[in-house]
Amino acid sequence: MNIYDISKKAGVSIATVSRVMNGNASVSEKTRQKILAIIAETDYTPNVFARGLGLNTMKTIGLLCADSSDQFFSRAVYYLERALRASHYDAILSCTGMELETRAEYLKRLLAKKVDAVILVGSSFIEPVASHNQYILDAAAEVPVIILNGYLKAPNVYCALCDDGDIVSQVTSVYLDHGKRDLLLLYRSDSYSGRCKLAGFKNAFAKRGLPLDPRRTVLFNGTIAQARDKLLAVAEQGLFFDTVIAGDDELAIGALKYAKARHLAVPEQFSIMGYNNSQLGVCCEPELSTIDNQLSFCCSNAVAALMSVLNGKPAPAKTMLSANVIQRGTTTLFDTVRESGGL
Amino acid sequence: MNIYDISKKAGVSIATVSRVMNGNASVSEKTRQKILAIIAETDYTPNVFARGLGLNTMKTIGLLCADSSDQFFSRAVYYLERALRASHYDAILSCTGMELETRAEYLKRLLAKKVDAVILVGSSFIEPVASHNQYILDAAAEVPVIILNGYLKAPNVYCALCDDGDIVSQVTSVYLDHGKRDLLLLYRSDSYSGRCKLAGFKNAFAKRGLPLDPRRTVLFNGTIAQARDKLLAVAEQGLFFDTVIAGDDELAIGALKYAKARHLAVPEQFSIMGYNNSQLGVCCEPELSTIDNQLSFCCSNAVAALMSVLNGKPAPAKTMLSANVIQRGTTTLFDTVRESGGL
DNA sequence: TTGTACGCGTTATCAG
DNA sequence: CTGATAACGCGTACAA
Secondary structure, three states, X not given: OOHHHHHHHHOOOHHHHHHHHHOOOOOOHHHHHHHHHHHHHHOOOOOHHHHHHHHOOOOEEEEEEOOOOOHHHHHHHHHHHHHHHHOOOEXXXXXXXXXXXXXXXXXXXXXXXXXOEEEEEOHHHOOOOHHHHHHHHHHHOOOOEEEEOOOOOOOOEEEEEEOHHHHHHXXXXXXXXXXXXXXXXEEOOOOHHHHHHHHHHHHHHHHOOXXXXXXXXXXXXXXXXXXXXHHHHHHHOOOOOOEEEEXXXXXXXXXXXXXXXXXXXXXXXXXXXEEOOOHHHHOOOOOOEEEEOOHHHHHHHHHHHHHHHHOOOOOOOEEEEOOEXXXXXXXXXXXXXXXXXXX | OOHHHHHXXXXXXXXXXXXXXXXXXXXXXXXXXXXXXXXXXXXOOOOHHHHHHHHOOOOEEEEEEOOOOOHHHHHHHHHHHXXXXXXXXXXXXXXXXXXXXXXXXXXXXXXXXXXXEXXXXXXXXXXXXXXXXXXXXXXXXXOOEEEEOOOOOOOOEEEEEEOHHHHHHHHHXXXXXXXXXXXXXXXXXXXXHHHHHHHHHHHHHHHOOOOOOHHHEEEXXXXXXXXXXXXXXXXXXXXXXXXXXXXXXXXXXXXXXXXXXXXXXXXXXXXXXXXXOOHHHHOOOOOOEEXXXXXXXXXXXXXXXXXXXXXXXXXXXXXXXXXXXXXOOOOOOOOOOOOOOOO
């Protein structure tokens, strides 16, 4: 059943049928109703490929993500997909892993599929070396590029993120201002977000003129158990610490397991701040205090900006939200903030 | 840059260019090389929409999933996407939520997009009432339908799943054969998988001629904290239980929190078996013993079957794997099985 | 081995 | 308000 069949049945031309389908041009109410009736009864659906060929779009957005099984990314993908679908776009998911080359290759593959835009899920796509981000600029030359939780200033690139640096600075400051000095920042990657967290941590020390032993910023990528072992090793080497600010909840739970292994009472002797407000944080005992980076809002903003751009309207190149601390059982010094719920 | 441009540059017809691109018909080595060179230097990529129009496929698979942010589903989506991509298919993700109508609607939307097949991720798509599954049969009339972790016998429907009934029966049997009688099955949904778990649980009792109080099978859908409260309520009503077999790790952790609330020592006084071998299980203390339902293998099988079907070859309508018990800290009676790693 | 010409289903343009 | 027709870019019989 194609547009020719419909036009024949209705005794009109295909142009008129097309006009009715797309509701843009003016068609007499009578013929419109007639065609509508025939469309309904024949269950006619336009062929998407022919449509794509004509319009040069199939209303599809590419979602590029290092690992969609990750706690944080999977939620992001979920929120994004729902928001896109609500705007009548489909989402093609593409998991890249961590290698730069694979990311660039998969991004190209997505562009070859003529997606209308690309959303980069997670700041791991932003490399510290500027030239390594060329693949993003190349993509942005073809379609709008949205970056979730990362920032790259470039034409046709739009970023929705949370102010990781600020909240880490705030949290660190609270510890420092309560006389705590033996802090440790345990973060996972040298991504945009990772670098912000590091900067925020350092900044809090610097503002107070306090020295910061470089051993107190630990870049570590591994499982929960490995994180625990890493901290045991750090302690073994003679560095004392009674507070861990973690770059994500997995690392925070690693820290909690470290505390268990060392028989340190949490939060009395040992304080832990998690990150991402993931479900992991309510599995352990005590439950994690954690930084809520407003993922849901970030995703809404990302999609809102994208839709604006796709409709030829302006959109902010950067949308930044502030984060909240959710105090549960692994800290004591923070104000309790109402949780946004959902877990 | 389209196929006409290339053909002009090479001084051949578009047919020859097409032949080279698709490598099927015979082209002289000389012209082939010439065309290949031009393709490389001009960075020519066939327009996918035109290609789709001609071939009636864009090599895309629809992934339908209730909630891709869920621990279990997100891993499934991840494995499936990777396997599909390895087979040169793209995955369109569509999260449906739990309502039957939405599922049917989104499935139709996927079909309208002319996906080559649909993968239903999770047994929640299989309704107890047969007529409610008509939407799946309708879809299967158009494209192959793969069901992950569920089973529906129908033409053009292929299922890859884990033998949930068997493993629950086995686990229950171990408990019963060690003289445990006060078991509770806590499961989340009346999905295909949920019904299998229930059947396995009942079966173990029946085989031994043991009576089973219906209050010992608790169908409950809620958060970790709610699961804890639910168990507290069950206990409050006078039912004694010292063992919980959970339908997923969230519920198992709910049970663990229940034990904490009641000051019951785990696993000495209270035993808990989780399900899915998710990351949640290694967050708590003690870590969860859990049933590993071989999700990664299930996904490989699902995609393998699909590829077979798409290539016109036969495929088994049902591929069933057996599950393993991974004993960690919340049980004592089970053999330790080597973990497949990855968490 | 290569080229021609048509079909695919739609939208856009222009003429009426 | 409506119709005819030309793109859109590719795959592929069929012809040479």
